[in-house]
Amino acid sequence: MCAFACRAECAEFCCGGATLITIDEIRKCCDLFPISVGFRKYTPLDASHRDLLDAVGVPCRGRFVVGDFIAGNRHIARCLALNNGSLCSLHGTDRKPAQCRLVPFSALYPEERQDILFDEQRKGKFARCRGFIGPEDAQHIVWRGERFVDQSYRRAYYDYQRGALKQASLMRQILDGLRGQEAYGEFLSGEGILEVAVPASLLPQVLDEAGFSRGEHQSYVQTQWRLCRRESVRTEGRNPVLEDCAAELERCDMQCASHAGESASQERTPPRESGRDG
DSSP: OEEEOOOGGGHHHHOOSEEEEOGGGHHHHTTTSOEEEEEEEEOOSSHHHHHHHHHHEEEETTEEEEEEEEEEOTTSSSOTTBOTTSOBTTTTSTTSOHHHHHTTOOTTSOGGGHHHHHHHHHHTTTTTOSOEEOTTOGGGEEEETTEEOSHHHHHHHHHHHHHHHHHHHHHHHHHHTTTTOHHHHHHHHSOSOEEEOOOTTTHHHHHHHTTOOGGGHHHHHHHHHHHHHHHHTOSSSOOHHHHHHHHHHHHHHHHHHHHHHHHHHHHHSOOOOOOTTO
16 A cells, blocks of 8 residues: 655755656646656566557667657756745646645656555655654545546546657657667666756657647747756756757747748639649
C-alpha cells in the first residue's frame, strides 16, 4: 500500500521550477510556462515496463530514451504557478498538469509497479517531502494491490500515458534531429536530462497535434517567445536552453508571417485559368 497527501508547507521541496507535460496539456499551460522538450533514459523493470517504454520511447544501449514536454524553467527552485503562500494557483482547475496531480508516482512505469517507484522517490528526489504517510492511514491510501485506488491519481496516470503515446512519433523526430550533436553523445554516455527547443520546422505539427487552429499559431509563438526571453535572462536560474527556444520561435514566427503573406497574395490574385497549353 502507498499512502500520500500533498502538504502545502513543503511545496517548495517538490514544486520546483518545471514540470513534465504532454502534448494534450500544452494549450492549457502555454500562457504561463515556457515550453521545451526533455529526454530521459529509463531502464525497464520487467517485460511489461519494457513494452510501455518501447511504445513511447526509443531503445538505446539496453535502455529507452523517452521525450516529454517541459513546462517552466527547471533551473529555478520555485514553480511559476506557486503563489505567495506557496499554494499552487492551478490546483483544483483543469489546468493543473497531470504529472503534478500524480506526484510522487510516474506514468512511465506500469501501474502494478508503482510501489517500487514510490519507495525510490521517498528516499531520493522527494526525501524532504512530508507528504509520505504510513500505510496505516487508510484515508490517504492512493495505491494498493497493484493499482491506483484513488480515482484522481488514476485519471492523472492514464491522462499522462495517453498523451505520451500520442506525442511519441513527434519526440522520435526531434530526437533524430539531435543525432550527431555533441550534447546528444554526452547525454547517451552520462546521466540526467537532455533539454532542447522544439525545432521551428516541427512546431506547426506540434501545435496542430496539440489542438491549436492554424490561426492561433502565431499567437502561441509570440506568447512563448516572451516567456522564454523572460526566463532565459534571469540572473538566478538562467536557462540557456530557453534562449534556443526563443530563437526557434523567432524562426517559426517569420515562417508564419511569410505564409500569411503568401496566402494574402494568393487571395488578391485570381488563379489563372487552365488551358490546353497549361
